[in-house]
Amino acid sequence: MSLMPTMIELLARARVDLRMGLPVVLNGDGVAALAIASESLSSQRLSDLRNLGAVSLALTARRAETLKALVYDDDIARIALPDSADLNWVQALADPADDLNSPMKGPFHCLRDGDAGLHRLAIALVKSARLLPAALLVSVTDASAFAAEHGLTLINQSAALPLLDQSSPLHPVAAARLPVEAAEAGRLHIFRPEDGNEEHYAIEIGRPDRNAPVLVRLHSACFTGDVLGSLKCDCGPQLRGALAQMGTEGAGVLLYLNQEGRGIGLANKMRAYSLQDQGFDTVEANHRLGFEDDERDFRLGSEILRKLGFTQVRLLTNNPKKITMMEQTGIKVTERVPLQVGENDFNRGYLATKASKSGHML
């Protein structure tokens, strides 16, 4: 018997550590580093890090593009922390909120020697913790000894990378009857991933035939649209429209994936909205924050469908990527059912950007 945590458990712990402003120890192939999220960094921890050696800042190439910092490692930029850099300097590089007021942040000393693997791992970790994609790193010699001495979480690069890249198995936790406005015959199922991340839901309307294509909506959480009735997007009307159609047909499944803000989390989505207030569109705002346009993992949707016994769907969507992903993960899309509802004066530009930049069908 071993009570040692598995790498999945250590990754869950690392996400909490990073959100709390604690460093984690990364162990690579012949290299090791201490990594801490820029967003939750304190002045004290910054000076502790400096005492250990030369500190570098890991950013995504997307963020580096806005900052005009040189990228030598495809998707990752590494910037040496100047002696004069304080907490504000780090946060201004990580967070674009003030970019327009102080556009000239460089010149930067961008690192090109050595391997960027641990920087890439640090970015993947802070992204999975739903923080801004920026982290500080400082080399350490013996990762295991350092982690043990300081009581820090130790993450092994080769074991962690495949786990961060794949979607975690989901397991049904509970289900119960839930009559809703759209249909009295509703049933809500809760699914919990093994990796300790957020749970996802399936609302089953009626008792759909498992041997025929089922009407499905793959919905991503949108607190602002779903709950508050925000006019900036079309999520609320899409959610209610999909349920109404399922109610009318007497059968369907709505998957509610907790991937708020196209997978960047609500805090980062509000940062994106703040950039949109400055004039950037929905895609540009994500890029300036250092994210890709869409950070969601739609594989979760296929897995839930399979767990519920479905293999064929009529998919309510305007997003071709959802169709491709379903097909790639073994769910047959027999029909695309358009879902165009809720256009208004506030979201017209957002919908046009999704059509022109993200390939949405009109």
Ligand SMILES: Nc1nc2c(ncn2[C@@H]2O[C@H](COP(=O)(O)OP(=O)(O)OP(=O)(O)O)[C@@H](O)[C@H]2O)c(=O)[nH]1
């Ligand atoms: N980052 C970011 N996320 C947004 C913004 N507006 C809405 N969202 C999120 O975008 C997602 C919209 O989800 P969906 O309606 O499932 O996705 P879709 O890709 O538009 O596809 P279909 O509606 O199926 O055509 C939700 O997670 C929202 O929170 C935005 O401006 N920035």
Ligand SMILES: [Zn+2]
């Ligand atoms: Zn929305």
